[in-house]
Amino acid sequence: MRILLVDDEEELVSALAERLTIRGIENEWFTRGSEALQRIDSGCFDVAVLDIKMPKIGGLELRKKLEDRCPDMKFIFLTGYGPEKDLTIETEIDGESDYLVKPVDISILINKIKGLFPDRRDDI
Amino acid sequence: MSKQGQYAHDSKLLFFGKIIASATHEIKNALAVINENAGLVIDYSTMRSEGVSPDLKRFETLAGRIVDQVKRADKLLKNINLFSHSLDEPLATVELNQILHLLAALSFRIASMQGVTIQVLPSKTPVEATTSPFILIHILFLCIEFAIQAADKGDCIQLEAKKTETGNSVRFGPLSKLEQMPDETWHSVSISEVLPMIKTGVIADKESGNIVLVLSEYRE
Numbered sequence: 010m011r012i013l014l015v016d017d018e019e020e021l022v023s024a025l026a027e028r029l030t031i032r033g034i035e036n037e038w039f040t041r042g043s044e045a046l047q048r049i050d051s052g053c054f055d056v057a058v059l060d061i062k063m064p065k066i067g068g069l070e071l072r073k074k075l076e077d078r079c080p081d082m083k084f085i086f087l088t089g090y091g092p093e094k095d096l097t098i099e100t101e102i103d104g105e106s107d108y109l110v111k112p113v114d115i116s117i118l119i120n121k122i123k124g125l126f127p128d129r130r131d132d133i
Numbered sequence: 134m135s136k137q138g139q140y141a142h143d144s145k146l147l148f149f150g151k152i153i154a155s156a157t158h159e160i161k162n163a164l165a166v167i168n169e170n171a172g173l174v175i176d177y178s179t180m181r182s183e184g185v186s187p188d189l190k191r192f193e194t195l196a197g198r199i200v201d202q203v204k205r206a207d208k209l210l211k212n213i214n215l216f217s218h219s220l221d222e223p224l225a226t227v228e229l230n231q232i233l234h235l236l237a238a239l240s241f242r243i244a245s246m247q248g249v250t251i252q253v254l255p256s257k258t259p260v261e262a263t264t265s266p267f268i269l270i271h272i273l274f275l276c277i278e279f280a281i282q283a284a285d286k287g288d289c290i291q292l293e294a295k296k297t298e299t300g301n302s303v304r305f306g307p308l309s310k311l312e313q314m315p316d317e318t319w320h321s322v323s324i325s326e327v328l329p330m331i332k333t334g335v336i337a338d339k340e341s342g343n344i345v346l347v348l349s350e351y352r353e
Binding site for chain 1: 158161162164165166167168169170172173176180198202245246247248286
């Protein structure tokens with residue numbers, strides 16, 4: 010299981026990545042959507058965890074671009090306030106994606122990732 | 134529109150809401166960073182109790198990050214507090230550079246989402262104005278919002294306050310896309326309703342790519 014993390018808050022995304030690594034989950038992190046898109050050229054990830062509000066390319070726009078190149082990739086969006094305030098998320102949530110309200114609880118994040126892969130729960 | 138509808142869409146309330154929403158989003162981000170780094174400290178502490186010894190310097194780095202984010206959130210809260218107090222006095226003497234610094238901080242996120250930065254140019258002497266602090270901040274914010282629209286990704290918008298013969302001025306620029314901005318864009322901004330309230334005017338100099346807010350001296 011390989012996770013792609015993108016959030017413009019470097020000290021958040023790097024710490025989250027380190028916490029996943031400690032738990033044996035392979036991941037790579039970026040602070041810009043453009044960097045993540047470049048990285049994808051050399052291989053896809055299983056899940057992308059994307060901040061909704063980022064400068065230049067936000068999480069929702071980045072999803073479309075990543076999906077074009079990696080159609081099997083699944084998505085978890087990070088939002089400051091949840092769907093009651095961020096209505097754009099509601100339309101994005103389906104069996105292929107989910108969301109999480111910041112601050113992130115790492116055990117909930119891992120459960121959400123597991124939920125997107127019911128057949129591969131032991132991989133995580 | 135009903136009186137209730139007019140009240141809810143009052144431009145002053147919308148402006149107040151926009152500033153608070155942006156600042157609280159930033160505070161939430163600071164808390165999220167604190168949460169992740171504190172979580173990492175707990176992870177490493179658990180590892181130590183299990184016999185794995187992470188480098189002590191790592192703890193120092195994580196604690197330093199937490200302290201920095203507490204300072205960031207504290208600064209944001211101070212700015213919200215300062216902004217809220219602009220409603221205290223209907224008329225007061227204010228220093229324009231201080232207000233520009235406050236607005237640059239409060240607009241930081243709005244600008245960065247558009248890939249734009251804001252810089253306040255220091256002035257050698259204080260630039261004071263006697264006016265309604267809240268209306269002045271409202272007008273300056275509307276100018277910053279317009280400037281962000283008229284700037285290109287990567288631009289740095291400079292804010293510069295100056296004393297003039299008839300009062301004061303504030304320059305916003307350079308704005309790469311000012312020449313392409315249709316005049317309607319400017320008129321659609323609710324600034325035209327607010328400008329006369331404190332005897333201010335705006336000049337858009339498309340040639341130099343700057344907009345200039347002109348503040349007339351207050352006379353009783």
